[in-house]
């Protein structure tokens with residue numbers, strides 16, 4: 001579904017008031033889930049990989065994948 005049409009967080013199912021994109025995959029997530037991502041040890045690597053994809057002009061980049069412990 002479209003990013004702005006989503007009513008609930010892809011990860012925890014909570015109603016979205018503020019929405020943001022996951023750094024690990026293409027989920028639309030709430031700020032609580034975003035905070036959990038930012039605290040994850042792989043977050044820096046995910047952010048770096050995303051920057052490189054942007055530099056490559058890779059519009060289909062969908063992240064390094066969600067770490068199993070964040071599911």
Ligand SMILES: [Zn+2]
Pocket residue numbers: 009010011012013014029030031032033
């Ligand atoms: Zn959430």
